[in-house]
Amino acid sequence: MHDRSLTRRTLFTATAATAVVVGAASAPAVGATAHHDRLRRLISRMSLEEKVGQLFVMRVYGHSATTPDQADIDLNLKEMGVRTAAELVAKYHVGGIIYFTWAHNTRDPHQIAGLSNGIQRAGLAQPTPLPLLISTDQEHGIVARVGRPATLLPGAMALGAGGSRSDARAAARIAGAELAAMGIRQNYAPVADVNVNPANPVIGVRSFGADPDAVAALVAAQVRGYQSAGIAATSKHFPGHGDTTVDSHTGIPVITHTREQWEETDAPPFRAAIADGIDSIMTAHIQxxxxxxxxxxATLSRPILTGILREELGYDGVVVTDALNMQGVRDKYGDHRVPVLALKAGVDQLLNPPDLAVAWNGVLGAVRSGELTVARLDESILRILCLKEKLGLFRDPFVSDRKVEHTVGTRAHLAAADRIAEGTTTLLVNEGGLLPLNRRRQPRLLVVGADPASPTGTTGPPTAVLAKALTDLGFTATALPTGITPTAATIDQAVAAAGGRDAVIVATYNVTATSPQRTLVTRLAATGVPLVALSIRNPYDIAQLAGVRAALAAYCWTDVELRAAARVIAGRVDPEGRLPVPVQRADDPLQVLYPVGHGLSYD
Structure with missing residues (x-):
């Protein structure tokens, strides 16, 4: 949380007025007109090229704004025709930068803070000095760009299983404070999609759950948490991406909900976010x-973004596209037309186009031809600048190493993450009271299972992390990763290793009817050794598994969630999580095996 002294409040008297622009629409507050007039005068001094640039939020490679590694310089030259982040700002006047792990922006907190400061210095060196809005996707759970030693917290569906608004708000406040200390002031979270389709390939555990009202409550809690920490929260993906079977990164999903279904299922979380003054909303590349x-x-739809979001829902904050390099928005129109059509639809920020020169010149050409007016650009720039001023970027865009040291990954934050995670693990099955395992006999455990690519915030494969956590709790646990698609030889090895063990724990990952993970579980169950299944992503796995004596859902395989699951298995804490989505029968998907709210306890 940021301390706000009387002096700082006095210096920044426009904060209340800014909230009118970036939150839900309402009558102007006292001082709002003068505040807007000041920003409009600033906009009037900008060149057309600067105005176009202010609309773009772009990736850039490298750990430094001025001295990245040579490999990153080569990538920047290839993709953007510049060498560094500073050159990108100088050439295109971009209004924001998005950080990615794969772009080598997020090595460690101090490096991130230095990169942010370098980018802000480049922004203030422009002909019209302007701070940048630096953003990232730090949803936590399976999507996080900033890793250890920053605090990694349970993801959305885990928080949905916990069901605590105060925990959701606390998690966002911690995450927001740490991002702000590193100079990242816009977070593309929380996800407001209601995941009603178990086959959804892109949302899943990134959603809080399947109940619209429960999702709405947790979205609102996280909006309050992030924004109380000085971060612009972003609810996504409007108008709702929760019922798809296509990933919009690779194709164009079609939502078949009626208007009434949209009102009942998809709209409530976005309405709640708007009611709580959400700073930005991200669009979905869906039909x-x-x-x-x-x-x-939807990203290019005026009826959806202007007609529904702005006019019906009364939202007058910043609207940002989902990444414009995703296939879902590129299939119908060329890359030079997409940003123009997005602006005509009602978008303000254009996120990460595949070719910035093509997109930037497309918008510039549309203004010069009269297809887009300068007034239309000014409307979006005003919203963006109001948000930057609300966040204090005009006053002081820089961060300090001291702030990083005192904020990022502190003992208090890490302890809070562990405490929150303890309330999320869900016990689905517990035949014969197998769990908690008896530590008094120091049982010998085998931990096998999936080893998906590690998300940010893990110290190793899930089997190794879980085995270590159980060993630290007094068990003798051995890890044997068998993979997402175990071979016959690997399964044989696991079955042989199970001999003489007191229990086997198998970590499962999105098991399907044809998954070799089913064979692994069946073979292990046939040994007679008590078998515990722990789903480490979507909680639907249990419907595909036979012969397990106990089953739990962890909702992710980051360290914090695996440690919490280990404490539940060991009986150090009671399982408190409840399913935030229904689990249907594998042989009859119309029948519910475990309903929303299901979860066992040890009492």
Whole structure:
């Protein structure tokens, strides 16, 4: 949390007025007109090129704004025609930068803070000095760009299983404070999608759950948490990405909900976010025929973004596209047209186009041809600048190593993450009271299972992390990773290793009807050794598994969630999580095996 002294409040008297622009629409507050006039005068001094640039939020490679590694310089030259982040700002006047792990932006907290400061210095060196809005996707759980030693917290569906608004708010406040200390002031979270489709390939555990009202409550709690820490929260993906079977990164999903279904299922979390003054909302690259029969993706749909989001829902904050390099928005129109159509639809920020020169010149050309007016650009720039001023970036865009030391990954934050995670692990099955395991006999455990690519915040494969956590709790645990698609030889090895063990714990990952993980579980169950299944991503795995004596859902395989699961298995804490989504039968998906709210305890 940021301390706000009387002196700082006096210096920044426009904060209340800014909230009118970036939150839900309402009558102007006292002082709002003068505040807007000051920003409009600033906008009037900007060149057309600067105005176009202010609309873009772009990736850039490298750990430094001025001296990245040669490999990153080569990538920047290849993709953007610049060598460094500083050159990107100078050439295109971009209004924001997005950080990615794969772009080598997030090595460690001090490096991130230095990169942020370098980018802000480049922004203030422009002909019209302007701070940048630096953003990232730090949802936690399976999507996190900043890793250890920053605090990694349970993801959305885990928080949904916990069901605590105060925990959701606390998690966002911790995450927001740490991001702000590193100079990242816009977070593309929380996810407001209601995951009603178990086959959803892109949302899943990134959602708080399947109940619209429960999701809405947790979204609102996280909005308050992030924004109380000085971070612009971003609810996504409007108008709702929770019922898809296509990943919009690779194709164009079609939502078949009626308008009434949208009102009942998809809209409540976004309404809640707007009511709580959400600073920004991200669009979805989805077709939603009931909302716009043209079949334009929502990102390019004026009926959806202006007609529904702005006019019906009364939202007048910043609207940011999902990444414009995703296939879902590129299938119908060329890359030079997409940003123009997005602006015409009602978007303010254009996120990460595949080719910045093509996108930037597309917008510039549309203004010069009269397709877009300068007034339309000014409308979006005003929203963006109001948000930057609300966040204090005009006053002081820089961060300090001292702030990093006192904020990021502190003992208090790490302890809070562990405490929150303890309330999320869900016990689905416990035949014969197998769990908690008896530590008094120091049982010998075998931990086998999936080893998916490690998300940010893990110290190793899930089997190794879980085995260590159980060993630290007094067990003798051996790890044997068998993978997401174990071979016959690997399964044989696991079965042989199970001999003489007191229990086997198998970590499962999105098990399907044809997954070799099913064979692994069946073979292990046939040994007669008590078998505990722990789903480490989607909680639907139990419907595909036979012969397990106990089953739990952890919702992710980051260290914090695996440690919490280990404490539940060991009986150090009671399982308190409850399913935030229903689990259907594998042989009859119309029948519910475990309903929303299911969860066993040790009492």
């Amino acid at each position: 939603f025929p009931a909302l716009d029969p043209s079949n334009d993706p």
